[in-house]
Amino acid sequence: MTPALARMFPSIRSAGDLLRACGPAIVLVLVCAAVICIAPGILKWRAINALLFDAAPLLILVIGSTLPVLLGCIDLSAAAMASFSAVVVTLLVPEFGSAAVPLVLLGAAGIGAAQGWLIGRLQIPSFVMTLGTLGLFSGLALYLSNASSVALGAGVAPLDFLGGRTHGVPNAFLAVVAVWIFLSLLLRFTRLGRDIYAFGASELAAYMSGVRRGLIRSCAFAISSVCAALGGMMLLSQTLYSAPTMASNLLLPALVGVVAGGTAISGGVGGLSASLIGGLTAVMVRVGATIAGLPGAAQDVAFGIIILVAVAVTTDRTKIGIVK
Amino acid sequence: MSALLSLQNISKRFPGVHALDDIDMELRQHEVLGLIGQNGSGKSTLMKIIGGLHQPSAGEMRLRGSPVRFGSPLEATRAGIGLVHQEQSLIGNLTVAENLFVDKPTDFSRFGFYRRSRMNDAARIQLDKVELDVAPDTLVDQLTFAQRQMVELAKVLSLEELVEGHLVVLFDEPTSVLTPTEIQALFRQVRRLKMRSSVVFISHRMDEVLAISDRVYVLSDGRNVAERLKDETDPDELYELMVGRQRAGSVLPRSNPPDRNAPKRLAVRDLTVPGKVEDVTFDVASGEIVGLIGVQGSGAEAVCRAIFGVEDSHSGHIEYEGRPVRVSRPSGAVGLGIGYVPAERKAEATMKGMSVCQNMTVTFGSDYGYGGVLLSKRRERREAANWVERLKIKTPSLDHRIDQLSGGNQQKVVLSKWLLGRSLRLLVLDHPTRGLDPGARADLFNAIRQLAEDGLSIVFVGDTLDEMVTLSDTILVLRDGRLSQRFDDVQTKRPSEEDIVRAMV
Numbered sequence: 001m002t003p004a005l006a007r008m009f010p011s012i013r014s015a016g017d018l019l020r021a022c023g024p025a026i027v028l029v030l031v032c033a034a035v036i037c038i039a040p041g042i043l044k045w046r047a048i049n050a051l052l053f054d055a056a057p058l059l060i061l062v063i064g065s066t067l068p069v070l071l072g073c074i075d076l077s078a079a080a081m082a083s084f085s086a087v088v089v090t091l092l093v094p095e096f097g098s099a100a101v102p103l104v105l106l107g108a109a110g111i112g113a114a115q116g117w118l119i120g121r122l123q124i125p126s127f128v129m130t131l132g133t134l135g136l137f138s139g140l141a142l143y144l145s146n147a148s149s150v151a152l153g154a155g156v157a158p159l160d161f162l163g164g165r166t167h168g169v170p171n172a173f174l175a176v177v178a179v180w181i182f183l184s185l186l187l188r189f190t191r192l193g194r195d196i197y198a199f200g201a202s203e204l205a206a207y208m209s210g211v212r213r214g215l216i217r218s219c220a221f222a223i224s225s226v227c228a229a230l231g232g233m234m235l236l237s238q239t240l241y242s243a244p245t246m247a248s249n250l251l252l253p254a255l256v257g258v259v260a261g262g263t264a265i266s267g268g269v270g271g272l273s274a275s276l277i278g279g280l281t282a283v284m285v286r287v288g289a290t291i292a293g294l295p296g297a298a299q300d301v302a303f304g305i306i307i308l309v310a311v312a313v314t315t316d317r318t319k320i321g322i323v324k
Numbered sequence: 325m326s327a328l329l330s331l332q333n334i335s336k337r338f339p340g341v342h343a344l345d346d347i348d349m350e351l352r353q354h355e356v357l358g359l360i361g362q363n364g365s366g367k368s369t370l371m372k373i374i375g376g377l378h379q380p381s382a383g384e385m386r387l388r389g390s391p392v393r394f395g396s397p398l399e400a401t402r403a404g405i406g407l408v409h410q411e412q413s414l415i416g417n418l419t420v421a422e423n424l425f426v427d428k429p430t431d432f433s434r435f436g437f438y439r440r441s442r443m444n445d446a447a448r449i450q451l452d453k454v455e456l457d458v459a460p461d462t463l464v465d466q467l468t469f470a471q472r473q474m475v476e477l478a479k480v481l482s483l484e485e486l487v488e489g490h491l492v493v494l495f496d497e498p499t500s501v502l503t504p505t506e507i508q509a510l511f512r513q514v515r516r517l518k519m520r521s522s523v524v525f526i527s528h529r530m531d532e533v534l535a536i537s538d539r540v541y542v543l544s545d546g547r548n549v550a551e552r553l554k555d556e557t558d559p560d561e562l563y564e565l566m567v568g569r570q571r572a573g574s575v576l577p578r579s580n581p582p583d584r585n586a587p588k589r590l591a592v593r594d595l596t597v598p599g600k601v602e603d604v605t606f607d608v609a610s611g612e613i614v615g616l617i618g619v620q621g622s623g624a625e626a627v628c629r630a631i632f633g634v635e636d637s638h639s640g641h642i643e644y645e646g647r648p649v650r651v652s653r654p655s656g657a658v659g660l661g662i663g664y665v666p667a668e669r670k671a672e673a674t675m676k677g678m679s680v681c682q683n684m685t686v687t688f689g690s691d692y693g694y695g696g697v698l699l700s701k702r703r704e705r706r707e708a709a710n711w712v713e714r715l716k717i718k719t720p721s722l723d724h725r726i727d728q729l730s731g732g733n734q735q736k737v738v739l740s741k742w743l744l745g746r747s748l749r750l751l752v753l754d755h756p757t758r759g760l761d762p763g764a765r766a767d768l769f770n771a772i773r774q775l776a777e778d779g780l781s782i783v784f785v786g787d788t789l790d791e792m793v794t795l796s797d798t799i800l801v802l803r804d805g806r807l808s809q810r811f812d813d814v815q816t817k818r819p820s821e822e823d824i825v826r827a828m829v
Binding site: 191268 | 654655657658659664674675676682686687689690697698741
């Protein structure tokens, strides 16, 4: 490697490191190539456009789920939160109109922050905590909707916007890009971002260095929940009715997206650029499987395999040492 | 005397570092071999190669005359080589007996089931060898540090029954966390061990190495620079060989005594930490260095942790700059301008896998940004680079991973993390020199002295009496959680070491 490159990427010192750094991008290119081989028509602008529209909810979930993973935690409740918030919005619209959307996003932030705070307060591992809230949210969504679809009243401005297009580009996708840029800047240039990485590298050392771990955890889970709720809004804007399980098939792909990008499940390594690549990989696998006519069960098999291979290839084990 | 273990042309390379370069070493029968060198000189790497944790990149190792190559610590153990680790390697949630036999073939289990009574009986025999009076079924977590060290030694000694011929026992800085009495007990064991084994002994304290060793090797930058017989050398010569400069005057004298009428920075009143500290009262003036000392369990560490807000519960009053404060977590202490360098460097002070720069800027980096929220990487990097230079931190670059630096350099990075803070007024150091060589220690002390003269208040828990009298303005001696004696104006009228020891025990 040239010295200039070495300065730019100090963590890359060998061919193995390089492969690890580029691996997720290579996988994305390969998956795209495979999909194009099966269905060359996908390269048309209309197809891409439809793809972006369809992919937005999953991408926003991947982005949101990245923050808890950077802490070394995990948020299993994101997909359930998406369905739950979609149901709640449809129920609130008759009462509050357009204001229902910001209200629900705010509520999601509160619930996410509370989850993060309770993890520290009650000393419950995030895996268990969010497994519990996953059940809670899906159950509440079923209860509130009487386990049936609820049609969305017309004229909800934020949802009309999310379902629309600007200069032919889906607004939902533009929203994903905006959130991605905002959170990337937050991670890179703010104190909160640094604290998240420090927490992920070593919670105890970060705490002893004055990092407020309760606050940081709350922030990360709040962001994850808001992104999930936003994903729910996007789904709602596409279908115009809410169903209590509408997002539940996104749980596995969202986590696949995070880890396929190279964000280490043990925390402190990775980021949102990685998640974007991983998220697009997850999207392309879904699309490819659908085009190829594979049944849903086969898609789950594919995601299951990808999550295992991605973690095996992308994790820098010298930084972790032991695996549990 | 014939060689029990000999190393020829041993080299070890890590990515970017040449840790060992062509080392020759010979360990004879019935011999205690001292091994000294600065942090990063390769002592620990050499021990790990002999103990099977690392494999040499080149060179040959011979045990009892035949070439050996160990793929794992287990293979080394079975060949009769035992390593008493610098960082203890016992498993805390297993019992003493289980720890003793965890790496050995035993006949205590049948069809995978333990027969505990048999194992405990066998453990009793091993514990008697090191005169440690604890029940074999005690969990290791419940032992004190010194007791765990003895268990670790017993674990190595239990190889005696398993291996034909002489054992090789490696001690990697066993004394750095022991009190003087515990060190004497350890030395008795080492002398007894010589009857049927050979010992390699690493320590940073020259007098200790000379007291226990028959022969001394000096390492510097991964090379073997000198070999001396015990009777032909003295601490000053060893120091010079190791550091390459004169020992005298390595820690500067205080140029201006602290102002007796300086405003109080910290006032601790009736501090009580249940089970550890009782009714401790003292003041720290601005620019004053207060040293706390006591034997293991005296409560000195708990005082530090209470000030920083990491003791679970404590009562009493703490006044900081004239105002009563209640610190219940580190972020609160940081907000007041209080820093803390923990004794457990690996677990509590460094973020493994993160760079030197990231470790330095985690606490106060945002002070160099905008409004405490946005960061300025350029400005904080410049400040970090500045401290790397001032504290002479040996690192290839600011982006090098902290866990690849030597212990002494890691400690300097941890110190820099706090010194980066412009608002820092009080720095609490818990065993700051643990694992540091004399050269690094002198650098650290000079830095601390300089900071105090610039007005920073320091509270520190020392490891040795020498440290206490070299650095402190005031020495507080703790015994069983209570303040037993106080020595003022230490730099002008030095108390004798005997006086301090008398107050400790």
